[in-house]
Amino acid sequence: MTFFTVYRRVLGLLAPERRIVLWLAAANLVLATLPFLEPLLFGKVVDTLAASGGRAPADVWADAIVLLGIWGLVGVGGIVANMLVALHADRLAHRNRLAAMRNFFEHVLQLSVAFHTRTHSGRLLKIMLQGSDHLFGLWLAFFREHLATFVSLIVLLPLALWLNWRLGLLLVGLIVVFCSLTVFVVRRAEAAQTEVESQHSELAERTGDALANVLLIQSFVRLAAEVRQLGDVMQRLLAAQFPVLNWWALATILAQSTSTVTVIAIFLLGTALHLEGKASVGEIVMFMGFATLLIGRLEHAMSFVSRLFFQMAAIADFFSVLDARPGVTEKADAIELARAEGTVTFEDVTFAYDPGRPALRDISFSVAPGETVALVGPTGAGKSSTLGLLFRLWDPQSGRITIDGHDIRDLTLESLRRNIGVVFQESALFYRSIAENLRVGRPDATQEEMEAAARAAQAHAFIMRQPAGYETPIGERGVTLSGGERQRLAIARAILKDPPILVLDEATSALDSVTERLVQQALAAVTRGRTTFIIAHRLSTIRDADRILVFEDGRVIEQGPYRELIAADGTFARLVRTQYGAAAVGSAEEPGST
Ligand SMILES: Nc1ncnc2c1ncn2[C@@H]1O[C@H](COP(=O)(O)OP(=O)(O)O)[C@@H](O)[C@H]1O
Ligand SMILES: [Mg+2]
Incomplete structure (x- = not known):
């Protein structure tokens, strides 16, 4: 200029x-x-x-x-x-x-x-x-x-x-x-x-x-x-x-x-x-x-x-x-999606952060409303990227993603993201009170609704122990809380938002095994009736999922219910064996937490 x-x-x-x-x-x-x-x-x-x-x-x-x-x-x-x-x-x-x-x-x-x-x-x-x-x-x-x-x-x-x-x-x-x-x-x-x-x-x-x-x-x-x-x-x-x-x-x-x-x-x-x-x-x-x-x-x-x-x-x-133009833009005639049923499909989705180095290749799968899908695979395999595409952090270079049959690029960003609740491994929190942090997805929630969500996420007890309860300010990025507490706030926040589609990206990884078990039970309750994507390493989560997508190097190499994948004795069965021991594959009992 x-x-x-x-x-x-x-x-x-x-x-x-x-x-x-x-x-x-x-x-x-x-x-x-x-x-x-x-x-x-x-x-x-x-x-x-x-x-x-x-x-x-x-x-x-x-x-x-x-x-x-x-x-x-x-x-x-x-x-x-x-x-x-x-x-x-x-x-x-x-x-x-x-x-x-x-x-x-x-x-x-x-x-x-x-x-x-x-x-x-x-x-x-x-x-x-x-x-x-x-x-x-x-x-x-x-x-x-x-x-x-x-x-x-x-x-x-x-x-x-x-x-x-x-x-x-x-x-x-x-x-x-x-x-x-x-x-x-x-x-x-x-x-x-x-x-x-x-x-x-x-x-x-x-x-x-x-x-x-x-x-x-x-x-x-x-x-x-x-x-x-x-x-x-x-x-x-x-x-x-x-x-x-x-x-x-x-x-x-x-x-x-x-x-x-x-x-x-x-x-x-x-x-x-x-x-x-x-x-x-x-x-x-x-x-x-x-x-x-x-x-x-x-x-x-x-x-x-x-x-x-x-x-x-x-x-x-x-x-x-x-x-600078937003990378992800809304069409002029974008459709307002009301509450979604929760059918999600990926059709031949290919995506690269940097041209020439695809992070995801030809990802295809379809999820019915209410289903719980676990995404497993080594770090860097493309699990988070796949779910990032779902709420349009980025747009794929080719292929398309639909919710209830609508290409997500035809929906308003606001209505798309309103229908999806997300919990990440790193829970982002505002430098504000606990209540304000919980209400981000639903500013008009009542105190009762907020507390119910916190209870479901096993967060109510520790919130009440804070000096000012729900009104306690938390430090910048939540530094006054432990990792597990931050995580439970993030989960409570997603529960309060009450979206038909839920994305849990290693949401329980920061929890100790006792709390994780409690939160898992809570999550089992909240995932009911919602299409849920879980990225998890814990065997119980994987086993309870309706379907498992196995990622490797940006591709889905196997998909199906737990028993089928074990019976097929492919990559997934090998993964479970090396991570949880040979016994886990055969027995119904879950081995100790990882
Ligand atoms: N913001 C980003 N910019 C560039 N590359 C990225 C970004 N996020 C992830 N990647 C790369 O994309 C690949 C897939 O990453 P990711 O989806 O986070 O894997 P996973 O969640 O399975 O561990 C990795 O090679 C990673 O380095
Ligand atoms: Mg990830």
Whole structure:
């Protein structure tokens, strides 16, 4: 994105507030024009006084009063316009900064898991906060300075040329030098500043990552190393930043010298013209006033271009996140799926995270409503990926998945995901109270319903032992709870959501064997009447399933009920033998937990 595209887009964000923007622009026009009237009036006053010698005092007074009256009006107009800007520009900027943040937040939360896998949350947070701050600053500066500066330059130059074209040309020269300097520096320093910004993001990413892993850092005595690595990033940042600063320093010095030279030139040229009778003293005074104003404006322009320059990369990052499209999209005419019956089919589904390295190949199976299906196989075989496709974390490259005969890509994402409850091995919890965490899938659940779900998940007892029961806040990502407790909350949350399709991805792996047995019993109750997918290693779960899908290397290599698979004496039978001993295959009794 180029400099001006970004600037235009920043201002374009204000489009919904067009009316107030137009008012502010008008006020700016007034503010920009008024200061020019002052040197004009000043020059007139000087000329009136200079020519007063041979005139009647009453005439001189009459002229002076008219001029002073106009001057007074100019002052009042300025105050009114200033008030309008002061009152509304700030409000506008504050309002839109929060709106920009909200849009960013909403947008980012819809982006695909793939996007979030690539992009660290620390980086996103930095982009959001810094981006919206910069937008805020730019909007404010636009209404307080930029616009007035543009208008001044546009109004001032023709006026100056009209008043005295010889002196006016000097000012034109001044502007040309300023603009060339700015363009030159921006061109030179642009790439370096992008590098600076990427180091800034790196910094945010590293600190965010470290803060999220304090336990890891302390237990592995990583403090010194982490701080040192942060120092390295800072070194790189400064190394990239310093050359840019040099360019701008050079530009500032040159700009200031140009201003001084211009003022001196006006004085010299003015004196010469005056001696030749081509300019009055008033005109020269007026011009000095103009030149000072113009130089002030140009310096403003230069400083805001440089400020915008330093913020450009951060704002461009902000926009590029906004431009990222969700990997999984909803069709315009997507169907709203009411409560599903729970028939799920996979038809020749092939899927790869990275092109050319398929994680799943030709997966086909069909599950009837209420059936419980166990997915077994070694780590990395594709079990989680298969279930991720079911609620559209990703879309397969080929093949299709249907629920009750609907291709899931034809359903609204909301209704698809409302019909599926998920419990992962790593239970994600909000930094909020237990009750809020339980209600995420069903915000309107009553206290009784919530407690019933917690009881079913064997969680009620430990929740009641917390200092404030259901209202107890749990630490970031649930750090105040044990792994088993977090897991039971996640299960209770899924039970409370009461979906027709349930996905349990190693949901009970974090539990001790006693609790696991209890939760398994609870799960047996909640899986009844629901289509359930269980990824589990525990033999009892596998054995109780209506059907078993055996995964290996991204394929389903065997499927059928437990007894059939054992009787077939294939991969599954071998797996059970090595994991649970030969006895497990034959006997009905379950061996000790793994
Ligand atoms: N987000 C991801 N990005 C890239 N590759 C992934 C991702 N998640 C899993 N994989 C890869 O896909 C394959 C299947 O993984 P997964 O479905 O998690 O296996 P399982 O659940 O059976 O252990 C593995 O090779 C794994 O490395
Ligand atoms: Mg897995």
